[in-house]
Amino acid sequence: MDRLVKKLSTGTHPVLFEPKTTTLNEVKQRLNQGFVFVRFAETQGGTELGITVDNALTSLQDANFEMGSGTLHVAGTCTLNFQKVRCVADIDLATRHGIGYLELLDAQMDASISNILQ
Numbered sequence: 268m269d270r271l272v273k274k275l276s277t278g279t280h281p282v283l284f285e286p287k288t289t290t291l292n293e294v295k296q297r298l299n300q301g302f303v304f305v306r307f308a309e310t311q312g313g314t315e316l317g318i319t320v321d322n323a324l325t326s327l328q329d330a331n332f333e334m335g336s337g338t339l340h341v342a343g344t345c346t347l348n349f350q351k352v353r354c355v356a357d358i359d360l361a362t363r364h365g366i367g368y369l370e371l372l373d374a375q376m377d378a379s380i381s382n383i384l385q
Contacts (some may be wrong), residue, residue, distance in 0.1 A: 268371065269348040271310065275369040276352070281308045282367040284341070284358040286315070291360065295332045298325075303341065305354050305367060318343035318354050330360045338365075344372065 283306040285294045297303045298320060306315040324342035331337045339358040344351065347369070356367030 269350055271314065272347055272350050272352060272369060272371060274310070275307055275314070275347075276371055277368075279366040279368050282306060282356050282358070282365050283308055284339070284356065284363045284365060286363075291332050291335055294360075294363070298327065298339075298341075303343070305341070305356055307367065314347075316345050316347060316354055318345050321353070324353075324355075332360070335361050 285297055285304055286306050287304065288294050288297060294303075301320045301322070303318050303320060304315055305318055306313055318341070320341065320343040326340040329337045330339045337360050339360055340356075341358060342353060342355045344353050346352070351372040353370040353372055354367060355370065356365050358365035
């Protein structure tokens with residue numbers, strides 16, 4: 268398994284949600300479009316991932332975009348260093364900071380490739 272993927276899939280890590288958007292209206296639009304950015308802040312240089320939102324696993328019910336309060340639970344997929352992962356993050360809407368982690372989605376394939384290469 269890739270070292271960065273392993274690190275981000277072990278425990279939880281500080282994240283910044285949609286670091287390049289300036290307004291909550293933009294954040295809401297990005298969520299509605301189904302593609303958002305999550306930045307893992309405590310990696311060397313930071314790791315920003317473009318996530319395809321999984322609406323079935325994402326919850327906006329505790330977020331109030333008009334008041335700029337509440338929390339988001341965002342989940343979606345992407346590829347990091349050639350490995351398919353799911354990013355899961357809980358975000359404070361007021362600050363857009365939160366905690367997140369990765370789940371390796373192709374763990375069986377990764378194990379098979381490791382066995383072949385050994």
